[in-house]
Amino acid sequence: xxxxxxxxxxxxxxxxxxxxxxxxxxxxxxxxxxxxxxxxxxxxxxxxxxxxxxxxxxxxxxxxxxxxxxxxxxxxxxxxxxxxxxxxxxxxxxxxxxxxxxxxxxxxxxxxx
Amino acid sequence: xxxxxxxxxxxxxxxxxxxxxxxxxxxxxxxxxxxxxxxxxxxxxxxxxxxxxxxxxxxxxxxxxxxxxxxxxxxxxxxxxxxxxxxxxxxxxxxxxxxxxxxxxxxxxxxx
Numbered sequence: 001x002x003x004x005x006x007x008x009x010x011x012x013x014x015x016x017x018x019x020x021x022x023x024x025x026x027x028x029x030x031x032x033x034x035x036x037x038x039x040x041x042x043x044x045x046x047x048x049x050x051x052x053x054x055x056x057x058x059x060x061x062x063x064x065x066x067x068x069x070x071x072x073x074x075x076x077x078x079x080x081x082x083x084x085x086x087x088x089x090x091x092x093x094x095x096x097x098x099x100x101x102x103x104x105x106x107x108x109x110x111x112x113x
Numbered sequence: 114x115x116x117x118x119x120x121x122x123x124x125x126x127x128x129x130x131x132x133x134x135x136x137x138x139x140x141x142x143x144x145x146x147x148x149x150x151x152x153x154x155x156x157x158x159x160x161x162x163x164x165x166x167x168x169x170x171x172x173x174x175x176x177x178x179x180x181x182x183x184x185x186x187x188x189x190x191x192x193x194x195x196x197x198x199x200x201x202x203x204x205x206x207x208x209x210x211x212x213x214x215x216x217x218x219x220x221x222x223x224x225x
Contacts, residue, residue, distance in 0.1 A: 043216035097210020
């Protein structure tokens with residue numbers, strides 16, 4: 001069974017600083033990988049996804065993630081944090097296109113002015 | 114362009130009561146899912162459906178039942194609610210291999 005580990009339940013950065021949210025997965029086959037964002041009292045919104053092809057994936061709002069098979073990682077980054085990035089972020093994995101996503105426990109991002 | 118609509122948005126139940134949560138989608142997706150979100154636990158899959166008339170168990174199915182009588186609707190039932198079922202419930206639709214999922218805005222359920 002796949003699993004996802006998000007390192008750090010809470011990450012705090014200063015406005016303008018680099019955002020790095022870590023995600024490691026376990027999968028016996030090349031996975032499908034996703035990052036979702038959840039703003040307070042809202043549903044989840046897709047940030048970006050990796051299925052096949054280029055390992056550096058660009059998403060919305062300036063976020064990107066790199067699939068590193070050798071490290072079984074899919075870390076999310078943004079060069080410069082904005083106050084509006086404060087939210088909870090979820091990494092998710094699936095072993096195939098028709099298998100439900102398994103979510104990590106989430107990382108809450110705080111941005112300090 | 115509603116996407117995925119969940120009703121109700123909030124509900125308070127007494128232990129032992131029953132209720133049904135409705136998820137309706139207008140995206141013509143075959144796959145639909147019910148997840149629950151609890152603090153520090155992320156989202157956990159309860160049940161899912163790969164098409165009209167089909168359902169399958171997820172990670173935490175106990176205490177819940179589901180039905181998919183119409184393609185656009187996926188119902189989640191609690192026959193006898195327990196305090197442990199206090200949670201935020203999210204419905205989602207979509208195919209993992211394409212664009213991922215579209216989520217509803219959630220149902221916040223409290224069982225007292």
